[in-house]
Amino acid sequence: MxxxxxxxxxxxxxxxxxxxxxxxxxxxxxxxxxxxxxxxxAKQATLVHIFFQAAIxxxxxxxxxxxxxxxxxxxxxxxxxxxxxxxxxxxxxxxKFIASMVVVxxxxxxxxxxxxxxxxxxxxxxxxIYSGYLGVLLLGAAxxxxxxxxxxxxxxxIVAAVVSLGLFGILWAIDTLAALLPQPFENxxxxxxxxxxxxxxxxxxxxxxxxxFFLTVVLLGLFLTVRALARG
Amino acid sequence: MAVLSLDGLxxxxxxxxxxxxxxxxxxxxxxxxxxxxxxxxxxxxLRLVTGYLRPSAGTARVAGIDVxxxxxxxxxxxxxxxxxxxxxxxxxxxxFLAFMGRMRGLKDQNLARAIDGAxxxxxxxxxxxxxxxxxxxxxxxxxxxxxxxxxxxELLVLDEPSNGLDPRQIIELRGLLRQLAQNCAVLVxxxxxxxxxxxxxxxxxLLDGKLLTVEEIRQEATAAPPASRLEALFLDLTQxxxxx
Numbered sequence: 001m002x003x004x005x006x007x008x009x010x011x012x013x014x015x016x017x018x019x020x021x022x023x024x025x026x027x028x029x030x031x032x033x034x035x036x037x038x039x040x041x042a043k044q045a046t047l048v049h050i051f052f053q054a055a056i057x058x059x060x061x062x063x064x065x066x067x068x069x070x071x072x073x074x075x076x077x078x079x080x081x082x083x084x085x086x087x088x089x090x091x092x093x094x095x096k097f098i099a100s101m102v103v104v105x106x107x108x109x110x111x112x113x114x115x116x117x118x119x120x121x122x123x124x125x126x127x128x129i130y131s132g133y134l135g136v137l138l139l140g141a142a143x144x145x146x147x148x149x150x151x152x153x154x155x156x157x158i159v160a161a162v163v164s165l166g167l168f169g170i171l172w173a174i175d176t177l178a179a180l181l182p183q184p185f186e187n188x189x190x191x192x193x194x195x196x197x198x199x200x201x202x203x204x205x206x207x208x209x210x211x212x213f214f215l216t217v218v219l220l221g222l223f224l225t226v227r228a229l230a231r232g
Numbered sequence: 233m234a235v236l237s238l239d240g241l242x243x244x245x246x247x248x249x250x251x252x253x254x255x256x257x258x259x260x261x262x263x264x265x266x267x268x269x270x271x272x273x274x275x276x277x278l279r280l281v282t283g284y285l286r287p288s289a290g291t292a293r294v295a296g297i298d299v300x301x302x303x304x305x306x307x308x309x310x311x312x313x314x315x316x317x318x319x320x321x322x323x324x325x326x327x328f329l330a331f332m333g334r335m336r337g338l339k340d341q342n343l344a345r346a347i348d349g350a351x352x353x354x355x356x357x358x359x360x361x362x363x364x365x366x367x368x369x370x371x372x373x374x375x376x377x378x379x380x381x382x383x384x385x386e387l388l389v390l391d392e393p394s395n396g397l398d399p400r401q402i403i404e405l406r407g408l409l410r411q412l413a414q415n416c417a418v419l420v421x422x423x424x425x426x427x428x429x430x431x432x433x434x435x436x437x438l439l440d441g442k443l444l445t446v447e448e449i450r451q452e453a454t455a456a457p458p459a460s461r462l463e464a465l466f467l468d469l470t471q472x473x474x475x476x
Contacts, residue, residue: 005334009320016322077318081379084282084314085335086307 003091010099014065020103023061027107030057035114045122047114051132051202054108055194058140059172063164065103066147067157069096070229074155079229089226096148097141097222104140108133128204135201138214139194143168145221152228168194235260235387235417236281240290243276243441250276252441253290258387263413265432265449266421273441274421275315278391281419282312295386308336311380311416315391317373321365325356325375328364332379350378354408370401381412388412390420394427406431437469444469 014020034053073079082092118124146167151160171194178189190196197210234257243251251273258264266274279285281292283303292299299306320328329350333343351360354374359367364375373393380388390409394402409418409431422428428435429449437444 002335002337005331009331013320013322076321077314077316078320080279080284080314081312081318081332082335084284084307084310084312085332086304086337087335088304 002085002087003095006087006091006095007098010069010095011102014099014103017068019064019068020106023064023103024107024110027054027057027061028110031111031114035111045118045124047111047118047124047129047132048202050111050114051136054111054136055139055172055198055202058104058136058143059168060165061107062100062104062140062143062147063161063168065100066144066151066164067161068151069100069148070152070225071154071157071160074152075157083229089229090222092229093148093152093222093225097144100144100148101137101141104144105137108136108140125204128202131201131204131206134206135198135210138201138211138218139198142194142214142217142221145218145225146171149221149225149228152225233260234258235295236264236419237293238277238281238290239293241277241280241287241292242289243273243280243285244288250441251280251287254438254441254443255290256436256443256446258417258419260417261413261415262433263409263418263420263431265428265435266419266438267425267428267435268423268438270423271440272423272438274423274438275391276441277438278312278389278419278421281387282310282389283307308383309386311383311385311388313373313376313380313388313390313393315395317369317376319364319372319375319379321363323364324361325364325367325378326351326360328375329379329382333382336383338383346382346384350382353381353411354378369396370398373397373401373405377408377412381416384415386416388416388418390418392421392423394422394424402427439469 031050031053035047035050038049070079073082083089115124115129143164147160147164150164150167151157154160154163171192173193173195175190175193175196178186178193181189191213197213200207200210236258238257239255241251241254242249254273254277256264266277268274276285280287281294281299283299283306286300294306294309297306297309320331323331326347329347330343333339333346338346351357354377356371356374356378359371362371364372367375373396377390377393380390393409394405397405406427409420412418413433420428420431432449434446434448436446
């Protein structure tokens with residue numbers, strides 16, 4: 001079983017480059033600023049605004065985590081080493097997915113300090129906080145899987161990052177376009193909207209359909225990444 | 233017995249046939265050279281053999297195992313040194329070898345023994361704990377060969393291994409390939425006639441993806457100076473084909 005070894009190598013590679021630290025630092029500074037300002041202005045023990053901001057930050061920052069995962073391996077030729085070792089493509093993809101999620105989980109978990117502060121100085125409703133964190137992680141997983149797929153299609157990190165960012169932006173806000181279309185196209189586009197599926201989690205309403213949506217995006221992204229790596 | 237056998241192996245990219253029905257065998261403990269001008273299909277054949285690419289037609293078998301039908305099993309028996317020796321530059325040599333060994337199923341004492349053996353054979357003792365990206369090209373090439381022989385493969389495949397090496401390193405590489413061939417079959421490509429001539433037991437000459445001939449080198453070396461004979465044969469075949 002090579003998955004643990006591969007995953008350890010990917011986590012090591014992510015945390016030996018400054019990108020992971022920069023991404024985590026930017027994430028925590030921006031969310032900390034928002035938490036402080038909103039808390040003093042609204043004086044409410046809630047993290048809803050933090051979850052929405054985290055979602056936007058993930059859209060902006062996940063491309064920086066995933067852009068090099070396959071593009072750099074392809075550019076440097078090391079992808080050839082991996083694909084000619086006795087490994088299956090799914091192991092290579094899974095290792096990079098898990099490693100990227102370690103970074104997403106690390107930066108998300110640092111915001112738990114806000115929940116702790118709310119618990120000390122107020123009486124927060126824990127339901128929306130649990131569902132909000134689940135939503136952030138599911139959104140992160142969906143974005144990582146799409147980012148990996150795009151990284152697997154190019155040898156240029158910048159191209160991978162820019163295309164990922166564009167696609168994330170479209171999927172996030174596609175519901176605004178949906179409003180312009182007649183039925184049933186409106187519903188179809190709404191069904192693809194990351195925002196529409198993330199919002200219930202952020203406000204404490206969890207639906208199986210939203211959970212299923214994110215799970216489907218993750219699995220589809222990973223499947224297409226494996227296909228993109230397929231030996232031509 | 234053949235360690236590698238290719239039967240009608242072809243690779244098509246759109247309308248272009250990069251490898252056209254190539255068939256040959258590589259025997260145990262021999263160095264088999266693939267010789268041809270740039271773009272003749274040498275590297276593509278190696279990538280088909282190592283499972284990096286899938287053939288459009290034909291088969292490649294390593295120790296009787298089909299590289300497409302049983303890819304993972306076949307790749308366990310292959311050691312591969314890609315062109316330009318791609319490595320993980322941020323790793324130490326020992327760390328990289330341990331990683332590649334684990335990828336091939338080695339662990340614990342077997343892994344430690346394999347790394348010690350490869351480090352000794354490749355003369356990497358002095359750079360064992362060095363960061364790879366700080367190594368010279370010659371040492372990087374040795375590290376690349378070391379990762380390929382860690383698991384004692386039955387077939388060692390090297391793509392243009394002498395590229396970028398200085399003359400002394402090239403001479404060392406020649407000796408190394410002959411030494412490695414005592415334990416496994418070696419398939420090596422080059423576009424430099426003299427390199428193949430001085431290293432290989434047999435050579436296949438390719439042009440435009442087609443196999444033109446397979447020649448014994450060492451047996452005929454007694455009859456004629458290998459350099460001039462092989463060079464003449466190569467030029468003759470490729471020139472005639474190009475004109476036609």
